Amino acid sequence: MIINRLVFCLLGLFQFLTLFNGFSQTINGKFPLLANNQIKLEGFNGFKTYAIANAKVSGDGRFVMNYSKTDYGIGYLIAEDKKPFFVILCGEDIEIIGEAFTQAETIKILKGKENQLFSLYAGAHPKREQALSAWSYLEKIYAQDSLFSIHKTPCEAIKNEKQRIKTEDKDFIDKLDSNTYVSWFLPTRKLVSSVSTVAQYRAEEIPSTINAFRQMDYTDSRLYKSGLLKDAIENHFWLIENSGRPLDSVFVEMQTSIDFLVKNLISDEKKLNEITDFLFDLLERHSLFKASEYLALKVLNEVSCTIDGNLAKQLETYRKMKKGSIAPDINFAGYYTMPGSLIPVSPKKLSEIKSEYTLVVFGASWCPKCKEELPQISKSYTSWKSNGVEVVFVSLDEEKSAFEVFAGNFPFFSMCDYKKWNSPVVQDYYVFGTPTMFLLNSKREIVLRPNSVKQMDTWVDWYLVKGNN
DSSP: OHHHHHHHHHHHHHHHHHHHTTOOEEEEEEOGGGTTOEEEEEEEETTEEEEEEEEEOOTTSEEEEEEOGGGOEEEEEEOTTOOEEEEEESSOOEEEEOSOTTOGGGOEEEEOHHHHHHHHHHHHHHHHHHHHHHHHHHHHHHHHOHHHHTOHHHHHHHHHHHHHHHHHHHHHHHTSOTTSHHHHHHHHHHHHHTHHHHHHHOGGGHHHHHHHHHTOOTTOHHHHTTTOHHHHHHHHHHHHHTSSOOHHHHHHHHHHHHHHHHHHHTTOHHHHHHHHHHHHHHHHHTTOHHHHHHHHHHHHTOTTSOOOHHHHHHHHHHHHSOTTSBOOOOBOTTSEEEOOTTOSSOOSBGGGOOOSEEEEEEEOTTOHHHHHHHHHHHHHHHHHHHTTEEEEEEEOOSSHHHHHHHHTTOSSEEEEOSOGGGOHHHHHTTOOSSSEEEEEETTOBEEEOOSSHHHHHHHIIIIIITTTO
């Protein structure tokens, strides 16, 4: 009797804890080809994913998983083959069957209204997009080629069919309950996934598509839980970059988009910091430095918001170390230096280096990218030097032996004070990552902030080699 009461109490406690933690929704599945596999359910939180639940599939392919109200958004089931199957975690019980997540054509959703609607649209929408692109291609032929342009009936038929397809797609979304997650997710996913097709086949839709991205609410928790945040930002700026505009016009459009984005995010400092950090890195990686500089100054000048320390330092480089600014002089006294085999006399400070241009490189032996870039700089050094470019390497190493092994064979001047990020030189130059490079002229004006050796090579070839011919 006592044991039975104990079991009863434990079951009651388990049910209480289950309800307390919000685990009231289940995902039931049957996938025979996944028998005895471990599967996971993961969700999205901004640019990151997190684990929700995991389960062992039974011998006959069955599994049960739970999710809570805090997981509201998009989740994905993933097995050992790493192929995900996406589900809407909207507070409904879900039942799915199929052979395996890799065989989408076999999967059926037996329970879960929003997931059924999602599956129905996900199957039909790509076909509509393909048909629209095909009709748009034919429409251009009939409009531009004199062999076809005289035939008005097929031209009108093409326009009507395009409109029918668009209306059919819109009607499906308009009929969805506005209180459901799927009613928000499907049009947002449609916008994000349409970018490459619009750029390639329906250029007339580029302005409206860019405007739709600008009107997105980046503070919306539904976006953060959708798995679309990263793609929304990347596709937005990719479309501007690949819109066929002149480069100056591209930067103007990007600045306008940045204005919309920052204005939207001002009310949410956490999201402002997170999205600014991501977008700044994206623009830098794509060598869109004029846009990344604009973003940095825009955010720094917003006195109503607080910028995280690391991000603020990263952005501050563009205010203090922007093109045209005078870079701080570097006093080599007290630093451990390696003069380099091609420099006859060791300079005492940066301003004593007699060269038309000087490339100051910040890096370290522990930096993986530096291990690629610095040897490439060594190979290019003789060519650069013959065209008036000197190189100074500032190491962020903390140990003398590591610095000597790494920089010992460099043919250019190298220095290190073993203070890593606390080095006065690193802080004076607002360095937040390695490698970081600044190209200075003889007056120490910043001419360029190369993001790679390849870009530096291109600059030397274009401005110095060809410019002297």
